Amino acid sequence: MSSVLEQLVNKPYEHGFRTDIEAETAPKGLNEDTIRLISAKKGEPEWLLEFRLKAYRHWLTMVEPRWPNVTYAKIDFQDIIYYSAPKPKKKMSMDEVDPELLRTFEKLGVPMNERAALAGVAVDVIFDSVSVATTYKEKLAKVGIIFCSISEAVRDHPELVRKYLGSVVPPTDNFYAALNSAVFTDGSFCFIPKGVKCPMELSTYFRINTEESGQFERTLIVAEEGASVSYLEGCTAPKFDTNQLHAAVVELVTLDNADIKYSTVQNWYAGDEKGVGGIYNFVTKRGLCKGVNSKISWTQVETGSAITWKYPSCVLLGDNSIGEFYSVALTNHYQQADTGTKMIHIGKNTRSTIISKGISAGHSNNSYRGLVKIGAKAAGARNYSQCDSMLIGSNCSANTFPYIEVQNAAGKVEHEATTSKIGEDQLFYFRQRGIGTEEAVSMIINGFCKQVFQQLPMEFAVEATKLLGLKLEGSVG
């Protein structure tokens, strides 16, 4: 990464509140006092403190998972600051933004200030225009949709948060989910009431630019009976953070006939070309199709982070419910990704589709890991999985670890996998038709990822296409 960018991102806060911030930061390390401090600072109700403490006590008994196909130095959990008050960043005008960063945005086709409004995307706080956010909020409120930070939700809608928080990913679920449950500081909350189709795509687009939601983000989305929402997380713009470890938890719940479409573009700082630095992105994402005929669809484009470790999953509890997972995971240089999904079929006639596209370049390591489980009562359940890997160069690796457990003989599971390599002959074919190498690679990659990009909202799809080209610049030829 360019030092200019690094300087920009790590630029110390220049105006005011300095002392206040110092005072608002908890000392390094994690113990029950830290958790009590977080809870107190946020003015949380007693039940939430109990939720946190329970998670923490359980976390103490757990060990870090070692089964992912990734390697990294041991994390010192006592060397992390678990609470600092949200730092309001200085509002910048476009003239003040580093030209290098602007160039990257331009390449990605992201008009920084207007994009969200133009795209008809509601963001819970917008980069430099709070008024737009307010407008959307009013529009959403009119149809009864709640879209706010999880802290606000705890304050304003405690009964809803209490009912659903941890109902999909229990605090004891896994090492990082337990850690998150103990120390999460903020995130998004979205509630779509019965029968409401959300009139616009909801997005957290620039929220992280205005306010650090911290390393332990918590997202909860609930769609009541017949409700429907499409939610966008992240953006293609490169994101930098001094926190190396990110352990988010995302929970989705759909009741009868409801559907949630959750799209992610992840482009956290991936470390430099030699593999120094970069974010560890250890995320637990899970959706519960609680009601009949409900549907949860995950689409992810993972291009950032030094290490990505995430399995957006669906628990198909309601009869006839549908789970989908569409994923593009791209690794370059020394990036490592171990990602995939779990489709747990419990209800009858539940269906799931898994389309995974892994692209490895440089010295990177890219693994698909997925579980398809057909429970004993899931008569008529069906799954279709397709896992394709593409290799660029000869120093990278791609792996596929499919796990299939079928307990009901009436279930049907199909799995297809391919591995291909962008070969010299393929590139030569393009070049012989006048098309240069970079453009050829971009076209091949986009062709490879088409099934997934088709699932993304239009704006995202265009950006994702450009993003992949940008991430692979210089990796071929």
Place this chain on the structure above:
Amino acid sequence: MRNEGGKGLLEVRGLRATVSGIEILKGIDLTVREGEVHAIMGPNGSGKSTFAKVLAGHPAYEVTAGSILFEGKDLFALDPESRARAGLFLGFQYPVEIPGVTNSAFLRLAYNTVQGARGKDELDPLEFDDFIREKLKLLDMDPAFLDRSVNEGFSGGEKKRNEILQLATLEPKLAILDETDSGLDIDALRVVANGVNQLMRRDNAFVLVTHYQRLLNYIVPDYVHVMEGGRIIKTGGKELAFELENRGYDWVVNEFKAGTEPVATAGSA
């Protein structure tokens, strides 16, 4: 010859090339002028396809000696895409498959890139659609073909037809067609040959690499070259192709050996 005394298009002199350290081309000389059709024939492994790929700049081959001028310019100074943009086209013997990339997108990008290099206007998707449909008619191809991925799941004949469609789209100065006839049934061969014939102009030229004479029944060459052991060992007119069809390659090879090694082989032959 359609263009008597046409301008020199391609000048190959003493070309030698290796792949993985093995010398395949051992000194090739060839001159192609505008308006000419050349056929390069020869047995398997004689270096015909290698020659075609070296002309197009395939990175797997290393040129160790000789020179190639294309319209008077040093071809070695150009990378493969620049050669294509300059008007050199290779119809592949084994066209590669490109899953997920539609023919229409691929053709349009190639067309616009080459047009741009020639300082001409690019076509937007709608204009290009009109343009390409005319070309499809030339080769008796179904427009549904445009929505399919490049060469994916194509029959051998469809792949070859697709190569000629690309040729028709890019309108190069020099087209090298590497065994375009292989894998074609007689009807497809006729369609492809007819397409090629319609693309011939006074200012372009064709080099046909082929095993068999049958293609030359439909596309009549001005020159026929016989390649063997990485060299052109005999050049003649179109009648040479018939003679090869009837007598095989051995007599040419023997004749060549007799010519190059008169004392040693003349007596024993």
